Amino acid sequence: MIGVPAVVLLAYVFIRGSTGLRHYILTRIGLTLPMVFILATLVFFIMRVLPGDPVRSALGPKGSPEMIQQIREQLGLNDPMIVQYGRFIGNMVTLDFGNSLIGGHRPIVDEMSERFPATLELVIPSSILALLVGIWGGTFAASRRKRTADYLWRIYSVVIYSLPIFWLGLVMQLLFGVQLKWLPISGRIDPIIGISIEHITNLYAVDALLTGNWPALVSVMQHLVLPTITLGLVLSGVFVRMTRINVIETLQADYIAAARARGIRERMLVYGHALKNAMIPVITLIGLQVAILLAGAVLTETVFSWPGMGRYLVERISARDYTAVQSVITVFALLVALISLAVDVIYSLVDPRVRY
């Protein structure tokens, strides 16, 4: 489920790619694992250094000392730190992340498999929207450099980037929901249609497609519109700026002048030659944006009551749900490593100068 596209891409490249590339992928994976291990260890200890305690904070004023002791005992929080650490690492290795320390004490794997698809379902179309708007807008602005369209896009990128997500989301909700009454403003799907959805991948759009549940698909799309636009637009600001700068820089390259000297038309120079080259640094940025994307997702998920991963992490950090936080961060780290590897591989596919 997690990072499926990246895994598919890597698997494909691994099978079809050159020995060098295969070697490179293995090397990178080999380097990733110890990195994730170190990170997981750090998170383990940092969480325990933080003041506050999962049991106390869940019970609030209600827990008697005996009760707290009993629950701590059950959760293994009274074991020596090293025993807890060993158990944590053991769990990681078997990809069984253990149980949450708060609320229902559900298996983290269950909780993540509900939350992660929600985030993916939000983040994927948002990224696509951000990329479409960002790349097209940036390129268009670059091709109209120092003309009105350029200034408008630059203003757009600054304004949109500095807009707080919760504010933009609220405006969207008020405008397209409460005022214009076009769209729903909360949740992933209409609650009643939601009853009919079969939970296969937990990506509702995919599940609806797989089961041919068209009303559900329509509902999912309707619910996606506002959060996607909110997150996508906010993210697009950076892409507009990055693309614009890179396209402008590329347009000044010698090979563009050389192509112009061959009579290649301006449109082709911009969209055919400059854009493809400018995309190379932008692709790197996309990889780096993953963290920002997740941060943006936290806010978007909150505003639109989207039961995703970002909110989950925030909730669990404040509740000191050690196992949940450790697991989520480990999974995030793996995901970021995976995506950055995928980005590097894409990089090598786009840029023929990069070969492994």
Place this chain on the structure above:
Amino acid sequence: MAEPKPITNGVAVPAADSDDMVRVETLRKHFPVQSGFLASLVNRGHIPAVKAVDGVSFTIRKGEVFGLAGESGSGKSTVGRLILGLLEPTEGRVVFDGTDLGSLAPEAMRKMRSRMQVIFQDPLASLNPRMTIGEAISHPVRIHITRQPEEGRRVVNEILNKVGLAPAEQFYDKYPHQISGGQRQRVVIARALVTAPDLVVADEPIAMADVSVRALLLDLMMRLKEELNLTYLFITHDLATAKYVCDRIAIMYLGKMCEVGPLADVYEYSCHPYTRALLEAVPVPDPRHRRKEPMPAGEIPSAINPPPGCHFHPRCPIARENCSVDEPDLRELRPGHFVACHYAEDLLK
């Protein structure tokens, strides 16, 4: 070590001599193509490497201008950096005025550095754009000469005047972008010479300068050599310019030395087909003497997998069968004139 002593790979190691400023002994520098901790673990034993310098020996005598010429990729600049101690040799050693640089502790090496200076090709790249000319030159002065500001300023002004940036006061507070390219290269020369070094490695020092300025810069360098009693290692791809400054010259091809000797000998009686081609290729500024001879086929191969035997054999007009097998030694064909070619005698005729 009084006698020339052949070593395994067939490169003669010159005898030690107190007149030697620099002695380079079977120097090698291989740059691994892949790097990284894990990659080196995985590839242990057979890491592909660029053999930038692959067994080079020569001496630079005190007070001479020793030219090092070759095309890009021949390894000439790498030799310069190895001599300066900017790179660690993979093999072999560099002896500077009797001291093996490899044996020096970092502090001793730092001291030794003040005795050798470098002038690079691009003056704009070698000057900090946010540092005035006076500051740029004061820097080595403070490290190696004096910490007193007044004294330091006097020393800087003196060298500025010496390199023709007069009146010095007028240039002291200027930034690199405020002066012309030729003047910038003079600043670089001044900075190199202010510590009164023994050896100056000039790596294509005039390649970026305009034609009308080149002669002035060369003249300046030669004048300062006499005044300050310098030794030059003059690295260049321009054999025409080398002719005007070098006492001896070495020609490199793919990390190896083809030919070395007194400049006049090498130019007049070049005994290596590559040297010949190189000399022939230099365009002559005279339309009455246009070149007729064809150039060697192909281009310089990769230094990762150089051809076996004589590296030049695939392009050589006189190559015979054994050239692709036997690597020619550098041998003394005429007094002081060494050539690495099995059939050099044929060219002597």
Place this chain on the structure above:
Amino acid sequence: MKSTKWFLVTSLLIVVSMILGACGPAATPTAAPPAATDEPAVSTPADTIIIGTTDSIASFDPADAYATRDWEIIKNINEGLLKWKPGTSDELIPALAADMPVVSDDGLTYTFTLKDGIKFGDGTDLTAQIYADSINRLLTVGPNCPNGVAGALATPYVESASAPDAKTIVFVLKQPVAYFLQILASATYTPANPNIFPADECLLFPEAPIYGTGPWFVSQYTANEQIVFEPNPYYTGDLKPQVSRVIVRQFADPQTEALALQNGEIDIAWRFLGYELFGQLKGAAGIKAETIDGGSIRYLILNHTMAPMDDPNVVMAIAAAIDRNEISDTVYGGQVNPLYSMVPPGFLGASEAFDDMYASPNLDKAKEFLAASGYDESNPLQLEMWYPPEHYGAETAAWMQVLEKQLEATGAIQVTLQSQEWSTYVTALTGGDSYPIGVLGWFFDYPDPSNYLEPFVYNGGQGTNVSLDAEGTPYGEPINEKAQELVDLLSQAAVETDLTKRAELYGQVQAVYAELVVTLPLFYNPEYIVYRDYIHGADQYGTPETLNITGTIEFNYALLTKTP
């Protein structure tokens, strides 16, 4: 170039389909035309009521659940032997029991008779044996469950339960408990369906459908999203569901919940909207907003074993200096009620002991107390006050500042306000040796005055420490004579079965409590409920014009009707 084209085409497809989705036919069959301005964008079908909440469910298991939200849900799927009469918080009526119980003279044995024909929603007969097994499961399995309600509400009181015949259930208590029936009416004592909940372990999240003995069963739930209730076909009680489906949707943020109500995505916005959003929604077109008196109180924890709180003069000075009305008026627009005893009005024996004793605000008296301990303007008392910035609503900081001003008005106290994020805050405060004074909230487990007093007097991990832990004493070692008196009175009241005597005892308890200033009650919060005007309460328990929610005790969805 080709791959770029494909990328463009696919992404365009996605965007286009999203736009089509947005413009396509509305999701629900009874969608209102978007023309009328007062009509919400989305409207829920006539036979379905959707309730929004920001609270999440932690357990469906009666032997484990210990959160208000969990109890609300369990009480909608399950009925116990007794229940609160809807719309009241002081009248218990039989539910599964045919009648009120027979109590033995020693107050240790309670005998119930089951109604005829009670079935779980899946058709299983509820026998007395199943009920007794369920209670014994609570006693044995319960203590090992993560949310651990049993340790609080079962094991301290009940020795065992048994079923002498198919209709009779007998509870044997460990000691007489005056408020046992109040406890018994909680979700904890409802029967667990043996086909769903295993006998030997707790099961927090059984697979839907979850059938109980109540008016509804959970036909489906999606974690973090929604719980779907449908009428229990075998329910024979009087709380007949009025609609064919109730959906409880979970929101991440009360702001979104409020907007969703305005947008018509939900019919009712329930816990926890908060004072500010309630104010915003009140008066909006097509929306009704009500407050419900609640049992949720705010009070200050005073750590009696820590300087300067170990000085009785200091705590009494604080009690005398504060002005509860000012908090209500300036921060809550008069929506919260001042609280002059830990026991809120309406509960048995509730008094206004703090008002009687200190008549606060009374600055002169406060100055006297402070002077007695040598604090005056030249030597002011340095006081560090702590609060969590978010946990009790964003208004907390505002009224903490009001308190700061009030205390400093004595001229002999200098307050330093400190805030700390909840998890750290609550751990430090209840640990009892880090913060001298801090704010907390409390909501009862069972509606009885004892639940508002005992936890703070006996060392319940509150950080008050008037009765320290000690070997061999069930209630700890009181720190002084007054504390000893308090402990004695409380334990007496706990077993007194005569209501008048009991009320009298609690009156005395509250007086001593106020004198000691064990904790300092500030105000009690109403609950806020906002709903669309086509939602009504059932008329069988009063006027249909309001929802008849006794939010303090239970919110039964069967009371709701929907008439457009």
Place this chain on the structure above:
Amino acid sequence: MPADFLYSVRNLTVEYKTRAGVVRAVDNVSLDIRRGEILGLVGESGCGKSTLGKALMRLHTGPASIAGGELWFDGRDLMKLSDREMPDVRGAEIGMVFQDPMTSLNPVQRILDHLTETIQTHEPEISEAAARARSEELVERLGIRRERLNEYPHQMSGGMRQRVMISLALALRAKLVIADEPTTSLDVIVEAKFLDLLKELQKEFGLTILLITHNIGVVAEVADRVAVMYAAKMAEVGDVKDVFADPKHPYTQGLLKSVPNIRLDEGELYKMEGAPPNLLHPPAGCRFHPRCPFVMEVCRTMEPAFAPVVGDHFASCLLYQEAGMKQESLHG
């Protein structure tokens, strides 16, 4: 325009807008390029020779613009073409080879795509396969194996890349190829081979080549005629043998003498004093006067005309224009 001129530049002025002011990088320059010749355009950096080369194709963008002049190419004034018509001339009728073949090829485009794109831009009716066939034929003629068409620029050596650049310039059988410092980044042997190639192409296709370079030796090696620029002005134009044998302009005289010659056994190089002027504030009169060894009083105020000295040998120097002035030859 006379028929044997392929390209005639008349009074061309190109200006750059900079923060400090307007710089005339090419200042009222006229030049004829004859059909089938190799014309060497030499000068030091900043003299305006590259700007002139770009202006011939109206390639300037951004801060640079053609401020005036006529560009007669093959019978029509390119200045009169619209911005939409210019691309049809570029690549198809005039080809250009740039200094750095590494940066002049699109790094993410295969060599083949460079060629077919160029061909298909100008001749849209040509099929992919036909364009490919034509490209293969062309590059093989230029000494590149056809398999290498599938490579990316970075996979080729500098010399090969420069051949690719030539093939791009010739893909549509351009009449004129402007080669801007084509050998500067090449090693001498590669440079020599590239120059051989240029000469072959000139002979075989009757190609006209404007060879812009700072390397006097290169001009001497291949050019038929030579034009010398100094400080945005044309200093001297003439047959290469005439100019090298008997340079008229003192700048050309100094320049030729300061070039190291590997053949001649001469002692020292001529050292020209001073540096080229800052074009923001060019000197009044003759721009070379501050460095000129034969400077006369009149040179400081009067701008020389660009006029014939002997036959087709032009120079802009007052030594030949002031009545009664005798030329003091530096030769001999």
